[in-house]
Amino acid sequence: MRPCSREMQGMNSLLNPSSQIPLQDLQNQQIQNSHFDPNLSSNEDFLEQMLSSCSWADPKSPWDLNPPTNLPFPTNNSSSSAKHRDLFNETPSSNSDSNNVGFRNNFDESVILASKLRQHQISCGNGAAASDAAKMMLPQQLLMAVARGGLSLNDDIDGSLSQGGDGSIQGLFNGFGAGSMSGTDGASNQSMQQHFNHPQGGAMQSPNLGAQGAPATTAVMNQPQASGSNGGSPAQPRQRVRARRGQATDPHSIAERLRRERIAERMKALQELVPNANKTDKASMLDEIIDYVKFLQLQVKVLSMSRLGGAAAVAPLVADMSSEAGGDCIQANDNGGSLARTTNGNQTASTNDNSLTVTEHQVAKMMEEDMGTAMQYLQGKGLCLMPISLATAISTATCHNRTSGIINSHAPMHQSNGEGPTSPSMSVLTVQSMTMGNGGGDGVAKDAASVSKP
Amino acid sequence: MASKHTIATRHAQGIRARFASRFLRSLLRLRRSSNRFGGSQSNDEGIGKRIRTDRIKIAAYAAMARAVGPRRTWSRALLFKLRNRARIHGVSRKRCLVSEKKRITRNKVVATSSEPSRADTLRKLVPGGDSMDTCVLLEETAHYIKCLATQVTVMQSIADRLLL
Numbered sequence: 297m298r299p300c301s302r303e304m305q306g307m308n309s310l311l312n313p314s315s316q317i318p319l320q321d322l323q324n325q326q327i328q329n330s331h332f333d334p335n336l337s338s339n340e341d342f343l344e345q346m347l348s349s350c351s352w353a354d355p356k357s358p359w360d361l362n363p364p365t366n367l368p369f370p371t372n373n374s375s376s377s378a379k380h381r382d383l384f385n386e387t388p389s390s391n392s393d394s395n396n397v398g399f400r401n402n403f404d405e406s407v408i409l410a411s412k413l414r415q416h417q418i419s420c421g422n423g424a425a426a427s428d429a430a431k432m433m434l435p436q437q438l439l440m441a442v443a444r445g446g447l448s449l450n451d452d453i454d455g456s457l458s459q460g461g462d463g464s465i466q467g468l469f470n471g472f473g474a475g476s477m478s479g480t481d482g483a484s485n486q487s488m489q490q491h492f493n494h495p496q497g498g499a500m501q502s503p504n505l506g507a508q509g510a511p512a513t514t515a516v517m518n519q520p521q522a523s524g525s526n527g528g529s530p531a532q533p534r535q536r537v538r539a540r541r542g543q544a545t546d547p548h549s550i551a552e553r554l555r556r557e558r559i560a561e562r563m564k565a566l567q568e569l570v571p572n573a574n575k576t577d578k579a580s581m582l583d584e585i586i587d588y589v590k591f592l593q594l595q596v597k598v599l600s601m602s603r604l605g606g607a608a609a610v611a612p613l614v615a616d617m618s619s620e621a622g623g624d625c626i627q628a629n630d631n632g633g634s635l636a637r638t639t640n641g642n643q644t645a646s647t648n649d650n651s652l653t654v655t656e657h658q659v660a661k662m663m664e665e666d667m668g669t670a671m672q673y674l675q676g677k678g679l680c681l682m683p684i685s686l687a688t689a690i691s692t693a694t695c696h697n698r699t700s701g702i703i704n705s706h707a708p709m710h711q712s713n714g715e716g717p718t719s720p721s722m723s724v725l726t727v728q729s730m731t732m733g734n735g736g737g738d739g740v741a742k743d744a745a746s747v748s749k750p
Numbered sequence: 751m752a753s754k755h756t757i758a759t760r761h762a763q764g765i766r767a768r769f770a771s772r773f774l775r776s777l778l779r780l781r782r783s784s785n786r787f788g789g790s791q792s793n794d795e796g797i798g799k800r801i802r803t804d805r806i807k808i809a810a811y812a813a814m815a816r817a818v819g820p821r822r823t824w825s826r827a828l829l830f831k832l833r834n835r836a837r838i839h840g841v842s843r844k845r846c847l848v849s850e851k852k853r854i855t856r857n858k859v860v861a862t863s864s865e866p867s868r869a870d871t872l873r874k875l876v877p878g879g880d881s882m883d884t885c886v887l888l889e890e891t892a893h894y895i896k897c898l899a900t901q902v903t904v905m906q907s908i909a910d911r912l913l914l
Contacts, residue, residue: 555885558885559884559885559888562885562888562889562892563888565889565892566888566891566892566895569892569895569896569899570895579868582868582869582872583868585872585891585895586868586871586872586875588895589872589875589876589891589894589895589898590875592895592898592899592901592902593875593898595902596807596810596811596898596901596902596905597803597807599810599902599905599906599909600803600804600806600807600810600905601799601803601806602909666799666800668799668803669799
């Protein structure tokens, strides 16, 4: 990597005063000095050649020869680079803003360099694959340096690319590797451009396309051995890159893939928030989410009912919650009758039957009009409404313990005694019809409610 | 993503405190206004209680929306709806600049004639969900759920304190 760092330093020193001329000169000189030593055997020599041909050792000359111009870079290019440029301009980019365009121009130059290097590789003759690969590495490092230098040209682009810069360079790198490895047909130049467009366009959106580029590279590198076109994008006049297995390089499908990944990501985040999120199916997960949102909104509504009366000693919170939850299903099955039946069934002991039945009728009547008042009436009497299952469980429990057993199954749930400590025989049992913040126990609320007084 | 989750929980602490303070203030305001109009009035009729319930619920949502601020789409939509409601009911509020752009740029998702898909149901639940595509909708839902949960815990603890 040493040569790479050297070049980078050189490039940076050259290119820091934000102008595109050094690269331009570089390219021009490369075009002129196209006679490379074909007898290269080692990487270092090749690098030396590149460096000498580009005359990077002399930083002053580019600036003396060419006064700074503000012309856009493509106008000075040769025809081949114009061809590349056209390819670039035709590439659809979802986030097309000025940053992208500038970015693309910089890549323009580096891509042209890459093409030149590739041609050089071809002209050198194909040696062993290993040495070729080794030779590829260097020019690609060069290109990385060039790209980095090109990136530093425009300061405003730098800021936007600070995140994606590395990823895009990676994509560049991999794109070049893929392009240069994929055969030696004349059109592979353009194929490299295309393949490289896509990582570049993708890198605009997310840096991890660079990571995708790596498997693409390996997949493409396997192609000469596999000797087949993977994923079947047919050879079109625009020379599309062969798709890797199971994926397409179509920009639309890439966008689709990104969208799906984003949605999957968000679903995972939602899974952590929503309880009972062990569903793997997206549809059932959505159902769960919908139910949870409805549940939370209902809780807010219920809690807002509990603020009535302020600092009164009653526990409207409890009653209202059970009323909200159980009230619906009580009303669903035939109001007063079922209630009376259930209460009759659940009375374990009653000192005064008459008063109880009167109370029940009263409560039943009030429930028809307003659950809140009904519950407050009950609370005033020191009674509460609870689901039947809970009532049976509690009654069996309190059979052994006749003193006031106050059950507090949930910390925020508050117990309250309507009568206070003066009547220990009467126990007020707090009901948890809807768990507050637990998220479970919804099934409890579905049972019919009952009034019980041990 | 673990990092997003930790950031979200840290954010929740701030939301909880802000929501709690706003909500308590609005509760005090409500109680003062109700005391002015006669304390025993609400105990007699069920309708008065319902109105008070609604007021408290609206106060809770407004406090939550303001605590979140205009950062989120759903909070903006909620604030907008509340201001509209206030305007309709003739309650005088402070004139705030409401960005109407949200309404204008709403691109309603084309409703297919089939039964409402789950995404549509979710859109109805989350405030301002009509003008979001699925991806954004899921994100907003996550934040909305988090805020609703904090709202519930805060209101619950307030209720407990009041009862003590």
